[in-house]
Amino acid sequence: GAGVSQTPSNKVTEKGKYVELRCDPISGHTALYWYRQSLGQGPEFLIYFQGTGAADDSGLPNDRFFAVRPEGSVSTLKIQRTERGDSAVYLCASSQGHTGELFFGEGSRLTVL
Amino acid sequence: GENVEQHPSTLSVQEGDSAVIKCTYSDSASNYFPWYKQELGKGPQLIIDIRSNVGEKKDQRIAVTLNKTAKHFSLHITETQPEDSAVYFCAASEGTYKYIFGTGTRLKVLA
Numbered sequence: 555g556a557g558v559s560q561t562p563s564n565k566v567t568e569k570g571k572y573v574e575l576r577c578d579p580i581s582g583h584t585a586l587y588w589y590r591q592s593l594g595q596g597p598e599f600l601i602y603f604q605g606t607g608a609a610d611d612s613g614l615p616n617d618r619f620f621a622v623r624p625e626g627s628v629s630t631l632k633i634q635r636t637e638r639g640d641s642a643v644y645l646c647a648s649s650q651g652h653t654g655e656l657f658f659g660e661g662s663r664l665t666v667l
Numbered sequence: 668g669e670n671v672e673q674h675p676s677t678l679s680v681q682e683g684d685s686a687v688i689k690c691t692y693s694d695s696a697s698n699y700f701p702w703y704k705q706e707l708g709k710g711p712q713l714i715i716d717i718r719s720n721v722g723e724k725k726d727q728r729i730a731v732t733l734n735k736t737a738k739h740f741s742l743h744i745t746e747t748q749p750e751d752s753a754v755y756f757c758a759a760s761e762g763t764y765k766y767i768f769g770t771g772t773r774l775k776v777l778a
Binding site: 558585587589594595596597598599602610613645647649655656657658659660661 | 671673701703708709710711712713716756758764765766767768769770771
């Protein structure tokens with residue numbers, strides 16, 4: 555069975571540009587999460603979806619970050635007016651309900667020049 | 668909010684020796700403590716977890732211990748093998764989705 559799939563695996567962009575990162579969770583998993591991992595650090599929580607709705611977006615650093623999950627499956631993390639400090643690996647995870655084991659994807663490495 | 672500290676940041680052991688990684692947490696409400704292994708270019712993978720109603724859990728060569736009073740938990744790997752080389756992260760949560768991760772331990776198992 556397929557795991558959590560994230561695209562692109564690598565994204566290089568210029569400061570000020572708009573970026574979209576996609577996550578395809580494990581089939582049947584209702585819960586989806588975005589985490590951000592900076593170099594040499596542990597993952598930091600960004601947002602949690604239960605179904606189509608964002609149940610908790612308290613980890614989003616500012617209003618340049620937004621995420622959607624319109625059909626309760628695939629999710630897109632959107633970053634506007636990117637800044638160099640946004641450079642990190644963006645990890646997506648999914649689980650069976652919000653108390654189940656988190657299965658992480660391999661991440662999307664974002665580099666903002 | 669919760670704060671998780673992890674030590675050491677790097678650890679080198681000879682193949683066959685044991686490795687111990689320690690974490691402390693600050694929020695007494697935390698009741699779920701997973702450990703993740705992350706290999707280069709991969710996402711973190713759960714290797715073992717423990718809930719606050721248990722003091723120790725073992726799975727083959729891996730064990731985790733939890734001291735709720737002192738708010739610390741540890742990962743123990745026995746009979747280490749080269750394939751155990753990776754970055755290990757501890758985490759704490761209130762039993763839900765919002766994991767607070769430690770800063771990671773890079774384990775090197777020397778053949």
